[in-house]
Amino acid sequence: MWGRRLRAALGWTAWLALATVAFGDEPADPAAVEFFERSVRPILVERCVSCHGPEKAKGGLRLDSRAGALAGGDSGPAVEPGDVDASMLAEAIRHDGDVRMPPRSKLDQPEIDILTAWIARGAPWGPEPERPAASPKGGAFEDSEEFARRARSWSFQPIREVEPPAVGGDWPRGAIDRFLLAAMAEKGLEPSPEADRRTLIRRLSFDLVGLPPTPAEVAEFLADDAPDAYDRLVERLLASPHYGERWGRHWLDLVRFAETSGHEFDYDIVNAWRYRDYVVRALNADLPYDQFVVEHLAGDLLPEPRRNPADGSNESIQGTGFFWLGEGVHSPLDLRDEGARRVDNQIDVVSKTFLGLTVACARCHDHKFDPIGARDYYALAGFMRSTRIQQAFLDSDVRIAPIVAELEERKAALAAMLAEAAPKLPAPRRAEVEALLSAPEAGAGEARPAPEDLAAWRLSGDAFRARPTVPFRVEPSRLVAAPAGSPGSGWISDRLQGVARSPTFTIAGSRLHVLAGGAGGRLNVVIDGFEKIRGPIYDGLTVAVNHPDAPRWITIDVAAWVGHRAYLEACDGATPDFGGSVATLVDGRGWINLHAVRLGDGPAPPAVEVPTAVAVDPADLVREIAAVDSPLAARIAAALEEHREIEARIPDPALAPAALDGDGEDEFLMVRGSPRTLGDAVPRRLLAILGGGGPAPDAPGSGRLELARAMVDVRANPLIARVLVNRLWRHHFGEGLASSVDDFGAMGREPSHPELLDWLASEFVRGGWSLKAMHRLMVGSSAYRMVARATPDADRADPTNALLHRSNVRRLEAEAVRDALLAVSGRLDRRAGGPSVPPHLSPYMEGRGRPGRSGPLDGDGRRGLYLQVRRNFLNPLFLVFDAPVPAATTGRRHATNVPAQALALLNDPLTVELAGAWAARVLSEVSDDAARVERLYQEAFARPPTADESARCLAFLADRPAGAEGAWAELAHALFNVKEFVYVD
Amino acid sequence: MLARCANGFGAVALSALLRDRAFAADPSAAGTHHPAMATSVIFLYMDGGPSQMDTFDPKPRLDREHGRPIGVKTAPTQFNDVGAVLKSPWKFRRYGECGAPVSDLFPNVARHVDEMAIIRSMTSEFSEHTTANYFLHTGSGLQGRPSHGAWTTYGLGSESRDLPGFVVLSGGLIPPGGMDCFSNGFLPAAFQGSVFRPSAEAVANIRPAESAPGGQLRKLDLIRDLDRGVADRMGRPDALEAAIANYELAFRMQASVPGLMDLDGESPATKKLYGLDDEYEPTRIFARECLAARRLVERGVRFVEVLCPSVGHDRWDQHSDLKGGHERNARAVDRPIAGLLTDLKGRGLLDSTLVFWGGEFGRTPMAQGKDGRDHNPFGFTVWLAGGGVKGGVTHGETDDYGYHAVVDKVEMYDLHATMLHLLGLDHERLTYRFGGRDMRLTDVHGEVVTPILA
Numbered sequence A: 001m002w003g004r005r006l007r008a009a010l011g012w013t014a015w016l017a018l019a020t021v022a023f024g025d026e027p028a029d030p031a032a033v034e035f036f037e038r039s040v041r042p043i044l045v046e047r048c049v050s051c052h053g054p055e056k057a058k059g060g061l062r063l064d065s066r067a068g069a070l071a072g073g074d075s076g077p078a079v080e081p082g083d084v085d086a087s088m089l090a091e092a093i094r095h096d097g098d099v100r101m102p103p104r105s106k107l108d109q110p111e112i113d114i115l116t117a118w119i120a121r122g123a124p125w126g127p128e129p130e131r132p133a134a135s136p137k138g139g140a141f142e143d144s145e146e147f148a149r150r151a152r153s154w155s156f157q158p159i160r161e162v163e164p165p166a167v168g169g170d171w172p173r174g175a176i177d178r179f180l181l182a183a184m185a186e187k188g189l190e191p192s193p194e195a196d197r198r199t200l201i202r203r204l205s206f207d208l209v210g211l212p213p214t215p216a217e218v219a220e221f222l223a224d225d226a227p228d229a230y231d232r233l234v235e236r237l238l239a240s241p242h243y244g245e246r247w248g249r250h251w252l253d254l255v256r257f258a259e260t261s262g263h264e265f266d267y268d269i270v271n272a273w274r275y276r277d278y279v280v281r282a283l284n285a286d287l288p289y290d291q292f293v294v295e296h297l298a299g300d301l302l303p304e305p306r307r308n309p310a311d312g313s314n315e316s317i318q319g320t321g322f323f324w325l326g327e328g329v330h331s332p333l334d335l336r337d338e339g340a341r342r343v344d345n346q347i348d349v350v351s352k353t354f355l356g357l358t359v360a361c362a363r364c365h366d367h368k369f370d371p372i373g374a375r376d377y378y379a380l381a382g383f384m385r386s387t388r389i390q391q392a393f394l395d396s397d398v399r400i401a402p403i404v405a406e407l408e409e410r411k412a413a414l415a416a417m418l419a420e421a422a423p424k425l426p427a428p429r430r431a432e433v434e435a436l437l438s439a440p441e442a443g444a445g446e447a448r449p450a451p452e453d454l455a456a457w458r459l460s461g462d463a464f465r466a467r468p469t470v471p472f473r474v475e476p477s478r479l480v481a482a483p484a485g486s487p488g489s490g491w492i493s494d495r496l497q498g499v500a501r502s503p504t505f506t507i508a509g510s511r512l513h514v515l516a517g518g519a520g521g522r523l524n525v526v527i528d529g530f531e532k533i534r535g536p537i538y539d540g541l542t543v544a545v546n547h548p549d550a551p552r553w554i555t556i557d558v559a560a561w562v563g564h565r566a567y568l569e570a571c572d573g574a575t576p577d578f579g580g581s582v583a584t585l586v587d588g589r590g591w592i593n594l595h596a597v598r599l600g601d602g603p604a605p606p607a608v609e610v611p612t613a614v615a616v617d618p619a620d621l622v623r624e625i626a627a628v629d630s631p632l633a634a635r636i637a638a639a640l641e642e643h644r645e646i647e648a649r650i651p652d653p654a655l656a657p658a659a660l661d662g663d664g665e666d667e668f669l670m671v672r673g674s675p676r677t678l679g680d681a682v683p684r685r686l687l688a689i690l691g692g693g694g695p696a697p698d699a700p701g702s703g704r705l706e707l708a709r710a711m712v713d714v715r716a717n718p719l720i721a722r723v724l725v726n727r728l729w730r731h732h733f734g735e736g737l738a739s740s741v742d743d744f745g746a747m748g749r750e751p752s753h754p755e756l757l758d759w760l761a762s763e764f765v766r767g768g769w770s771l772k773a774m775h776r777l778m779v780g781s782s783a784y785r786m787v788a789r790a791t792p793d794a795d796r797a798d799p800t801n802a803l804l805h806r807s808n809v810r811r812l813e814a815e816a817v818r819d820a821l822l823a824v825s826g827r828l829d830r831r832a833g834g835p836s837v838p839p840h841l842s843p844y845m846e847g848r849g850r851p852g853r854s855g856p857l858d859g860d861g862r863r864g865l866y867l868q869v870r871r872n873f874l875n876p877l878f879l880v881f882d883a884p885v886p887a888a889t890t891g892r893r894h895a896t897n898v899p900a901q902a903l904a905l906l907n908d909p910l911t912v913e914l915a916g917a918w919a920a921r922v923l924s925e926v927s928d929d930a931a932r933v934e935r936l937y938q939e940a941f942a943r944p945p946t947a948d949e950s951a952r953c954l955a956f957l958a959d960r961p962a963g964a965e966g967a968w969a970e971l972a973h974a975l976f977n978v979k980e981f982v983y984v985d
Numbered sequence B: 001m002l003a004r005c006a007n008g009f010g011a012v013a014l015s016a017l018l019r020d021r022a023f024a025a026d027p028s029a030a031g032t033h034h035p036a037m038a039t040s041v042i043f044l045y046m047d048g049g050p051s052q053m054d055t056f057d058p059k060p061r062l063d064r065e066h067g068r069p070i071g072v073k074t075a076p077t078q079f080n081d082v083g084a085v086l087k088s089p090w091k092f093r094r095y096g097e098c099g100a101p102v103s104d105l106f107p108n109v110a111r112h113v114d115e116m117a118i119i120r121s122m123t124s125e126f127s128e129h130t131t132a133n134y135f136l137h138t139g140s141g142l143q144g145r146p147s148h149g150a151w152t153t154y155g156l157g158s159e160s161r162d163l164p165g166f167v168v169l170s171g172g173l174i175p176p177g178g179m180d181c182f183s184n185g186f187l188p189a190a191f192q193g194s195v196f197r198p199s200a201e202a203v204a205n206i207r208p209a210e211s212a213p214g215g216q217l218r219k220l221d222l223i224r225d226l227d228r229g230v231a232d233r234m235g236r237p238d239a240l241e242a243a244i245a246n247y248e249l250a251f252r253m254q255a256s257v258p259g260l261m262d263l264d265g266e267s268p269a270t271k272k273l274y275g276l277d278d279e280y281e282p283t284r285i286f287a288r289e290c291l292a293a294r295r296l297v298e299r300g301v302r303f304v305e306v307l308c309p310s311v312g313h314d315r316w317d318q319h320s321d322l323k324g325g326h327e328r329n330a331r332a333v334d335r336p337i338a339g340l341l342t343d344l345k346g347r348g349l350l351d352s353t354l355v356f357w358g359g360e361f362g363r364t365p366m367a368q369g370k371d372g373r374d375h376n377p378f379g380f381t382v383w384l385a386g387g388g389v390k391g392g393v394t395h396g397e398t399d400d401y402g403y404h405a406v407v408d409k410v411e412m413y414d415l416h417a418t419m420l421h422l423l424g425l426d427h428e429r430l431t432y433r434f435g436g437r438d439m440r441l442t443d444v445h446g447e448v449v450t451p452i453l454a
Helices: A001-017 A030-047 A066-072 A088-094 A107-119 A147-153 A175-184 A199-207 A217-224 A229-239 A239-256 A273-283 A291-297 A316-324 A333-357 A374-385 A396-424 A427-436 A616-630 A632-648 A706-711 A719-733 A753-767 A770-781 A790-795 A814-825 A876-880 A899-907 A908-925 A929-942 A946-957 A965-975 B011-016 B060-065 B109-115 B128-138 B150-157 B178-182 B215-235 B238-261 B268-274 B280-298 B321-345 B414-424
Strands: A388-392 A458-461 A472-474 A479-481 A498-502 A509-529 A542-557 A565-572 A591-600 A653-661 A667-670 A678-682 B040-045 B082-085 B092-095 B101-102 B115-124 B165-168 B194-196 B305-306 B354-357 B360-367 B372-376 B380-386 B394-395 B405-407 B433-434 B437-439
Touching: A030 A107, A088 A107, A088 B128, A088 B360, A147 A374, A175 A753, A175 A770, A199 A217, A199 A229, A199 A770, A217 A929, A229 A770, A239 A273, A239 A333, A239 A632, A239 A719, A273 A316, A273 A653, A291 A316, A291 A333, A291 A706, A291 A719, A316 A388, A316 A653, A333 A374, A333 A719, A374 A388, A374 A667, A374 A678, A388 A458, A388 A498, A396 A427, A396 A472, A396 A616, A396 A632, A427 A479, A427 A616, A472 A632, A542 A591, A565 A591, A616 A632, A706 A929, A719 A753, A719 A770, A753 A770, A814 A876, A814 A908, A876 B194, A899 A908, A899 A965, A899 B238, A908 A929, A908 A965, A946 A965, A946 B109, A946 B215, A965 B215, A965 B437, B011 B178, B040 B150, B040 B280, B092 B109, B101 B109, B109 B115, B115 B405, B115 B414, B128 B178, B150 B165, B150 B305, B150 B414, B165 B280, B215 B238, B238 B280, B238 B437, B268 B280, B268 B321, B280 B305, B280 B321, B321 B354, B321 B380, B354 B414, B380 B414
Parallel strands: B040 B305, B040 B354, B115 B394, B165 B194, B165 B305
Antiparallel strands: A388 A653, A458 A498, A472 A479, A498 A565, A509 A542, A509 A565, A509 A591, A667 A678, B082 B360, B092 B101, B115 B380, B354 B380, B360 B372, B433 B437
């Protein structure tokens, strides 16, 4: 306490020294000035000015002058003289609202009373200190000198067309070698010799497909005398389906791929595996990278989506799945805040992955080092604000539409028969049948983007028809007439699935009233994009619709979210239900009808007439028609039966998480990143430094497609190509030309060979953005083929091998270690794709959200890529071998040495089991002991053992007391632990 | 075989890192920034959020207004079931020379108040367990950031030759948010928290796979011989040499970890001190953990986190039946914690060991339903002891209800900054370059809470 007083006194003296006799702009009322000087100023100086004064002006606010208090900070004026309630300062010191000041200790009540009284008296001030320099505000960052200075950084410059240096000798095989050799020559270095063929095939196999070469593959390569043997080996590996698995895993690191959302219950991100398979297929097909990028950002918006050649399903839309692979909080208190965090993660992943830029650093302020303003951040955030999550229907038109057409045809025929029968029926029944057959009128909704206007709802999937073409639904025991103007999912078949979503709206009243009917359907209110709707806070925002006989008003209390942005979802399947401890899809066998939506304040539903359904029992009907026209009745009965048969053939849809366009909305600039302090709306666009391309101001929808096109316009955005070729280089050579592969900003590293990087980037674009062409260039170089063995002299001149005078010895990545164990043991299951294998759960993997059952120890022999990635139950073997935690873009994995790696290879049950399998197989395939040792070596290391190694292994076997098989298993296990198994030279 | 043992676990991890080129150019780790007051940390994590009004922060106003609506505006709560003001079911007594009041939930811990700095103005930013857990552990509400134990080990390395630098002792309850509370995040895997279960096989893969005696040694001999040839052929790259050295460490861990968890060598008096003889099983579990924590610290482990045992239903998260639930939880931890403090002091370890007791948030002064309390991140109590902490101090205040911190508010960043400070680390200088930023445990925040420093 005394310390504080002392500091206050010093502060006061210091302040006096600055003071002049100038007065404020109010006439100096001596009593008011005395009140200020005696009572108010000491509080301001003691409690406020250290953060809001000449040294710091937090939030842009200074309280060391009246002008400063009136002008306020980023959140607006702090003091409205004479109006306490309108003064943010008063609210802050009372700790009433979101801003609470001082942040650490509330003022004493008498102090609060004094400041409040001071505001009420018109905030009189005493002699002013000299006016401090205005804080550097106003003016767009992108017009500033500082921005221009930062924009000159190397990575933002256009990609230069560079000629490879003219260097002599026969070492260079191409441009890459010429660039590298020229740089080496400057330092007096020479390239290392070419590695032998065994080393090369092992290096290439792990590099391109992530698996060791088989002895047969090695033998074939060794025996191939043709001059293009190496090139053909590269082609074979690039054409292997395993290529996409290997390089797909690299890509998944960038988009923080996981299949659950972590946090408390670790809910499944339903069908996340489809995105993984999409990536593998795209890489195997060598999809041009610019198109790959466009599909990621806007694959749902392409007028002509790319089709899977095998089954015709929609490929492009699946690229957008990566947006939704982040973490998800269970019941956050503040949805706007949670939404801002989610978008922040999306921006972080997009900008690092595609641009190598840390745009998320500009959430709270302009970037500290790079030419990226806070407005750039919110310009990107608007795209996400305008985008929703969906489970996209991938194969509706190819697998489901033909059956639906057949079904509709059958139903039309049925309708014709009923029309024929109607006049023959007695009056009450005739009226019912006529009601079934009468086409309902269109709804009389005004054309405005509001949830009340059902015509403005967007329908996805197969089930919904705003108005059925054949106007009744066929249930097993009922034929039901369609009411007017209502979207419904049961008019064709209950087996179809779909979701209807309202326009985005601001919650203006405390209640949402929805008149709906159906069975097994669900209504969701998605607020601020928050989809994990469940208790304890949000259970009221999801309502099961389960009253098939008649529609009913459902009233949802949204009082807690007045002012938030929201949309409604009417679901017939195809949406996750988070009500339980695991996420499941809403049952798609039901149906849901929407009749009316009203927003209001009252708890009572509005006086809208609830339509009564007209329904006829088909069995009764057939009986009655039989009485008047028995052949017709037989035809109707047959038609009904055929209808049922066709309906039964409707398959479940293939679904994948994807983006769905919402309403185009700009995001507001959030002062200091807080959704509670909003500035102006920022039009959606790409970063200003990259051309700022984006949608026209009044274009409908999110504008992501325009964003995507701007992103791949390499003339405005050189990063899109540079970043990618640098990533490829890193995986082939062990280090990027620019080592900070995810950061091409000022905090990153400049490239060791800038001209080579530009040459590669322009070659990449020239060659049609083909990854495989780049692989060919890189692994085809002489540089790639050098030995890794260091020589003392060269290592002294180039200690980090930045000049690439030799190859680098590299440790296999986590998945490749496990894949190699499986491959060598003979237990690798080479099947591609499909739902993930659930994780094996050891007793050491505990915690909430733990799946009820463990997956198999060996993951069914599938490659590591296909093991399910559960955020809260990550694979322990992968973690110790440096697989990244799926939180943020990781273009550069660690390669650490920790004892847990040794313990895993020595003692893990999987390793031991696979060693046994390997030994048993080799024992049965080869009869002579020395030949068996040779086979083990060939399989594990792509080479025969040396004489010493062979002798040592045989001695180990001879020494074993255990039976023959046990001894071989021990030897096999030892070879898994020889460092050559996980290190590739 | 073990002739080549290097300088211990941390040294190898670090030397491995220094070969990681982007890292070598940015040598922020290893070595303190100023003289350390503590060399290790024991974090007694009170999973679920104990109530401040019922433990270390008595509020007479609750007694006066019991059953009446609370007289201040309430913030949204997790379960949105705001009841009347709820008085504490426990009596408070004053203890020690400082006279700090402690409730009857902690009669044993209370005897150590003169060693403790009680922070009554702790705050968090999150009302939901998982996010708050991540925040408490990593300084961020997001998943996948490095835990404070990882940061500590990254900053200081480990003094243990054969144990990881960051050990989490599980009593059977993994907190919401799971293993990512103990993650190395973007730091290298060497700094990952190792979760030890209270059994001889404390960690996965610690028991040799070979059943025959000497079987593993013979195999390791073979591996070593074959590795030598491989290393020669590849030109002895550093990474390979380090990987070879790892096997020696791993071999030693196989012996030291089970030995660590084997408490048979402890005297009967020590066992009794911790409560290993207690009739309540959760107390015995937590006692084993606390005793193991001391043994870890003795062996040079930097950061030990001790997790709560199950007391039948939930952790400290008493949304209902505050009385029963808090009593069971307190019963499980009170004797063992008091024993730990006594034992550390008796062995001269308390001066160099920072003991930190706390949960991810506190609880509301108003009831949830009739007899529970909801989550409250706006003001709650934690305490520190030992390792450079001034004893007998109470820092900060909450309001009359115990609802919001109003005097000397302490943020999670401040707590982390203070812990690092005591360990000799400047929280603004302990950085790691990731994704273009120099990341910190305290992000861009944090001030050392100087009044509680000795």
